[in-house]
Amino acid sequence: MVDTPLLSLEGVGKSFPNGTVALRGARLTVLPGSVHGLVGANGAGKSTMIKIIAGAHAPTSGTVRWKGEEVVWRDPGAARKAGVATIMQHVPLAPTLTVLENVFLGAPGPWRLPRARRREFDRLLRRVHYEIDPDAEVADLAIGERQMVAILQALAIGANLVVMDEPTASLAEGERQVVFDVVRRLSAQGTAFLYVSHFLDEVLSLTDRVTVLRDGTVVEEGPTAAYDEDRLVQAIVGRDLLAAERRAPAPVAADAPVALAVRNLSSPAGVRDVSFEVRRGEVVGIAGLLGSGRSEILHAVYGADSRARGEVLVDGRPVRRGPRAAVAAGMALVPEDRNAQGIVGAFPIWKNISLPDLASLSSARALPREAAEAERAERAIRDLGIVCPGPEALVTELSGGNAQKVVFGKWLYGGARVFMLDEPTAGVDVGAKADILDLVRRFAAEGGAVLVVSSEFEEILAVATRVLVVREGRIVAERPAHETSEEELLMLANGFGGAHDAA
Ligand SMILES: Nc1ncnc2c1ncn2[C@@H]1O[C@H](COP(=O)(O)OP(=O)(O)OP(=O)(O)O)[C@@H](O)[C@H]1O
Ligand SMILES: [Mg+2]
Structure with missing residues (x-):
């Protein structure tokens, strides 16, 4: 040189x-x-x-x-x-x-x-x-x-x-x-x-x-x-990794109960008359480009967007707007901007993982049962492979990818039944990515309903049973995951093709 x-x-x-x-x-x-x-x-x-x-x-x-x-x-x-x-x-x-x-x-x-x-x-x-x-x-x-x-x-x-x-x-x-x-x-x-x-x-x-x-x-x-x-x-x-599983879960039965129903949801944030359903056991992917409204749809469904209008039902029951009502109805949102919305850096890992529960505790039982909390944190650390000295480590002391896994754990072990994930594996390494996608599949297999937004269409196809393509705040196409491809999704997201779609 x-x-x-x-x-x-x-x-x-x-x-x-x-x-x-x-x-x-x-x-x-x-x-x-x-x-x-x-x-x-x-x-x-x-x-x-x-x-x-x-x-x-x-x-x-x-x-x-x-x-x-x-x-x-x-x-x-x-x-x-x-x-x-x-x-x-x-x-x-x-x-x-x-x-x-x-x-x-x-x-x-x-x-x-x-x-x-x-x-x-x-x-x-x-x-x-x-x-x-x-x-x-x-x-x-x-x-x-x-x-x-x-x-x-x-x-x-x-x-x-x-x-x-x-x-x-x-x-x-x-x-x-x-x-x-x-x-x-x-x-x-x-x-x-x-x-x-x-x-x-x-x-x-x-x-x-x-x-x-x-x-x-x-x-x-x-x-x-x-x-x-x-x-x-x-x-x-430091070892050979099995090729990430591309196999998406099998489509669920047409008569599986509807866990999440969204009707005519609109918001000035860029959501235009969006309607869809997610059945128990289903992983529905939302594919769209940056600015297509993909994250805005999740926020509106979750009730985080106070300007949104339309109906959201969980297990057939209407959910009032607002994150509190969403959590009570069994919904969980793992946001994209995890630093701003997902975690409290100055808290130890275990406390972050218990946060959704702490919030719902009544004043009568103001103190969480620490042993159970610690155990839950240990489980998250194990399942998600969080690299840290232990559950007492502060989230500010973790690497970026490991902090992401904490947010994930926070919702995963919180007993939610409708799970909304925005970019679940952004910033996560190759090994942990496979683990997280496996957890998503497992969650659906156990009867949960999942809505997942990802800018990596390959990832959507790896976990979703069905894909909704969004563009300019609208659902412009819907495809069973096993009948579409990354190329087709990219075309649709860009506004090409989709002749036989209910736009
Ligand atoms: N301020 C800090 N105090 C204590 N430990 C820290 C601090 N910042 C980082 N660490 C630790 O140093 C190690 C390296 O972290 P670093 O953020 O450099 O990882 P990284 O390679 O960037 O990972 P990622 O891909 O997740 O971003 C990790 O074990 C992390 O927990
Ligand atoms: Mg880093």
Whole structure:
């Protein structure tokens, strides 16, 4: 290698105050203009490594070199100034500011002037081939749009290295392509990327080199061309993994009782006259692009959207609007934005898993039975493979993927009968993904009814018995899962085909 690495880490270790050793003797070499993949199971240490590179964490040991020189970045500002833009796993945008204001937060001086800013914003949009309203408030954006704002923000500071921690975890196919295009275009112009993803197909097609972390150490490093998916999976999990089961549950009997009935549901949030039913034992997938209203439908059904109108019945009984009534009726929603809506970071795992129950406890029995709670948490940790020191660990101390599993556990063991999942495996590693899909199937097999939204149509086809395709807030097609394909769903979601559909 003649090139001086842009960034290199040698012998980097990181221990946290609670005793967790997240990295030990880790190394990494990113060449200028290259796209470098960083992969590993949930809890392997990827985000920790990235936070060290971003100046957000100080390493406990080892050295960081930037353009050949040893550096110590004491805070994220220092790293940013040197030319490292980091898009964290959980995008910390300012929700009350507009898109434009967010993009130029932390950008250099000239962009303070409103006119110059707008011109630069338009230029950035052209560079990434994306459209977004500069004056929209970030709080009103969908998660995928927020991700794009974060990418624009990185571009605005003119970074030499853009670090992306799971940028596409909740993006639909079209938006993923936007991200890939940006990465390819900018790396051709000399910007380097460090790219973390659980989507191994992305890593294989997008990166030049790849580093594999397992339990805090680098187990492999090399040119991506030397890998295929199987070899990468093997490196990540340290063993061969059986191919994820593609088998969807068998369609349920036509006379199985209807668990969830939705009639003429509409909302200004983008739900237009939606009606459907889910029977006991059924897993119904909702396939749609980002912005199609797929998550909004779940929120409206759950009663989280107070402006929604229409009827929701569980076991034939109408459910009043509001999450409290939904929980009482046996509904559970695992939201997409799990950090904001799903968990309390400062609580231990066990308490988070008991939350739905704690909420419904009457004041007469104000204290939960701790033994039962702890046991339930132990079970979730086992079933979902949550990497943690134990049920007492705080959720803020968990890796992103493991925190997701906690939210999942919170509802899974709460006795719900109608289960609504928004992107159930976003951010979850290859091994845990298979486990979660198995749990969904098991839940249905035990008589539960499941509604699942996923931007990965492959995943929908792996678990759903039936698929509803949504576009612009409406159900535009319905297909039995075994009679359709990813290609067909993509076509329908994009507004093509579907001649014989009750649109
Ligand atoms: N602030 C913290 N305090 C204590 N332990 C932590 C903290 N942050 C991370 N850890 C632990 O460090 C380990 C590595 O976590 P990290 O977030 O780097 O994983 P990751 O590879 O990014 O996983 P994921 O794919 O789930 O995002 C995990 O065991 C995690 O629980
Ligand atoms: Mg992470």
